[in-house]
Amino acid sequence: QSQSDMNKVALITGASSGIGEATAVELASRGCAVVITGRNVDNLNKTAAACYEKGLKKSQVLIVQADLTIQADIERIIEKTIEQFKTLDILVNNAGIMVTGGLRNSSLEDFDTLYNTNVKPMYYITKLAEPYLTKNKGSIVNIGSISGMMPMSFVMLYAMTKASIDMFTRCIAQELAPNVRVNSVNPGVTVTDLHLRSGMGAEAYDKYLDMQQHLNPIPRAGKPEEIAKTVAFLVSDDASYITGALLPVDGGRI
Numbered sequence: 001q002s003q004s005d006m007n008k009v010a011l012i013t014g015a016s017s018g019i020g021e022a023t024a025v026e027l028a029s030r031g032c033a034v035v036i037t038g039r040n041v042d043n044l045n046k047t048a049a050a051c052y053e054k055g056l057k058k059s060q061v062l063i064v065q066a067d068l069t070i071q072a073d074i075e076r077i078i079e080k081t082i083e084q085f086k087t088l089d090i091l092v093n094n095a096g097i098m099v100t101g102g103l104r105n106s107s108l109e110d111f112d113t114l115y116n117t118n119v120k121p122m123y124y125i126t127k128l129a130e131p132y133l134t135k136n137k138g139s140i141v142n143i144g145s146i147s148g149m150m151p152m153s154f155v156m157l158y159a160m161t162k163a164s165i166d167m168f169t170r171c172i173a174q175e176l177a178p179n180v181r182v183n184s185v186n187p188g189v190t191v192t193d194l195h196l197r198s199g200m201g202a203e204a205y206d207k208y209l210d211m212q213q214h215l216n217p218i219p220r221a222g223k224p225e226e227i228a229k230t231v232a233f234l235v236s237d238d239a240s241y242i243t244g245a246l247l248p249v250d251g252g253r254i
C-alpha cells in the first residue's frame, strides 16, 4: 500500500485541534476522505483547509459540528457521514478533555464531565458506526493515554476514563474480530491545547513540558504528528494482524 492510495472513508472525532487535527490531515495525505467533527467550526474549517492542501477535493471532506455530550449530535454525525459517503471504513475516537485532580480535589461534577465526554460518546458512536465498519472490514483506533496504564494520582478521574477506554478496546476487539480491528493508541505528554484547556496555567504547563526531558528516555514531549502517524499505521493494511493492542506512544515513558 503506497502512501496515498488508502482510498477509504475515515471519521475522526475531535478533529478541530491537536492530535485529531493531525490525524485527519495524515489520513487525508494518504488518500482517505475524512469526516471531521468537533464543536469549534472555525477550527474545523482550518483542518479542512489543511486536508485540501494534501490533495482532497471539497467533496472528500465533510465537516460536522457536533457536541459529543449530546446524543442527537452523535446520531447526526453518523447520518451525515452515510448520507455523503454511503459507507465508513475507519473510526478514530480521539475527542477528549482532561480535568486535573485526585480523590481529595475532584468532585462528582468532574466525574460526570469526564465520563460524559471521554467514555460515553465513544461507546455510542462506535455502536452506531459498527454495522458499516463490519460490512467493510474496517478499523477503529481509540485514543487512550499512558495515564490509563500507570497510576498518575494528580489526574485520577481522567486516568480512570482512559483505563476504561483500554478495556473497551480489548472487549470490542474480541467481539468484532475478525472483521473489524480495534486498537488503542496511548500517547504520553503531547504538545496540544489539552493541558491549557484543563485549567493548568501557562507557567505550570511550561514546567510540565520541560519535565518531559527528564521523565522520557526520548527526552521531550511528543508531537501530534507522531501520534497521527501511529494511528495511520494501525488503520492501514500494514497492521492487518494487530487487534486489541494498547500502544503507548510516549518516548519510552512507561
Ligand code: NDP
Residues within 6 Å of the ligand: 013, 014, 015, 016, 017, 018, 019, 020, 037, 038, 039, 040, 041, 043, 066, 067, 068, 069, 094, 095, 096, 097, 098, 117, 143, 144, 145, 146, 186, 187, 188, 189, 190, 191, 192, 193, 194, 195, 197
Ligand atoms: P485538544 O484539546 O487539542 O483536542 C481535543 C479535541 O476534542 C478537540 O478537537 C475538541 O474539539 C474535542 N472535544 C472535546 N470535547 C468535546 C465535545 N464535548 N464534543 C465534541 N468534541 C469535543 O487535545 P489533544 O489533541 O491533546 O487531545 C486528543 C486526545 O488525546 C484526547 O482524548 C486526550 O485525552 C488524548 N491525549 C492527549 C495527551 C496530551 O498530552 N496532549 C496525552 C494522552 C492522551 P472542540 O473543542 O472543537 O469541541
